Amino acid sequence: MTTAIIDPASADVDTGETLGAETGAGADAGVETGSPDFDPRELRDALGQFATGVVVITTVTPEGEFVGVTANSFTSVSLDPPLVLWCPGRHLRSLPHFERAERFAINVLASEQHELSRRFATPDGDKFSGVPVRVGLGGVPVLEGALATFECRTTALHEAGDHVIHLGHVERFRHDPAKPLVFHGGRYHEAARHDAG
Numbered sequence: 001m002t003t004a005i006i007d008p009a010s011a012d013v014d015t016g017e018t019l020g021a022e023t024g025a026g027a028d029a030g031v032e033t034g035s036p037d038f039d040p041r042e043l044r045d046a047l048g049q050f051a052t053g054v055v056v057i058t059t060v061t062p063e064g065e066f067v068g069v070t071a072n073s074f075t076s077v078s079l080d081p082p083l084v085l086w087c088p089g090r091h092l093r094s095l096p097h098f099e100r101a102e103r104f105a106i107n108v109l110a111s112e113q114h115e116l117s118r119r120f121a122t123p124d125g126d127k128f129s130g131v132p133v134r135v136g137l138g139g140v141p142v143l144e145g146a147l148a149t150f151e152c153r154t155t156a157l158h159e160a161g162d163h164v165i166h167l168g169h170v171e172r173f174r175h176d177p178a179k180p181l182v183f184h185g186g187r188y189h190e191a192a193r194h195d196a197g
């Protein structure tokens with residue numbers, strides 16, 4: 001395991017070592033911290049330790065073209081009012097469509113839908129070819145077989161570095177009991193119930 005550390009006293013950055021109490025680096029000695037500016041790949045690997053589900057975000061252009069992107073940045077934000085968000089990257093070809101979208105849908109993928117995750121994470125090709133969808137609110141496609149779907153109206157777009165925070169108000173949702181697709185450490189996993197409950 002590689003650890004990126006920053007000495008809070010000197011602000012010198014180093015890698016490959018853990019800042020231990022014996023270094024006498026002050027009150028934070030023994031706490032491992034990383035500098036996001038130092039090694040983006042290390043930061044990405046560390047962030048990848050946070051296990052998530054996988055969603056496909058969908059919308060429709062004014063010309064009626066379906067748009068979809070795989071994402072794991074989906075988060076529930078508020079129950080009252082019902083708000084959710086996801087974070088499209090500035091690099092996405094489909095970003096202009098989401099920035100203009102009045103409505104979008106979040107499709108939470110089931111374990112067996114891993115091929116859909118790969119397909120919607122690949123920029124080229126007709127992502128929707130052969131994919132069973134129904135047309136939801138505002139003409140936005142909703143993927144059949146998803147664990148849960150949240151049909152949303154865009155309420156805000158916030159600049160956030162190399163990503164955008166796309167906030168939506170949930171207008172309609174549904175869910176089914178099934179196994180989720182899990183993403184952790186850059187790989188797909190299946191969820192197993194823990195002994196703890």
Ligand SMILES: Cc1cc2nc3c(=O)[nH]c(=O)nc-3n(C[C@H](O)[C@H](O)[C@H](O)COP(=O)(O)O)c2cc1C
Nearest residue numbers: 070071072073087088089092093094121122123183
């Ligand atoms: C599991 C997984 C999660 C992803 N999460 C995001 C995300 O949250 N935001 C994002 O911008 N891209 C994310 N991506 C990458 C996009 O799906 C990928 O860049 C896609 O090709 C974008 O399509 P587009 O360029 O046609 O818009 C993720 C990819 C995978 C496989």
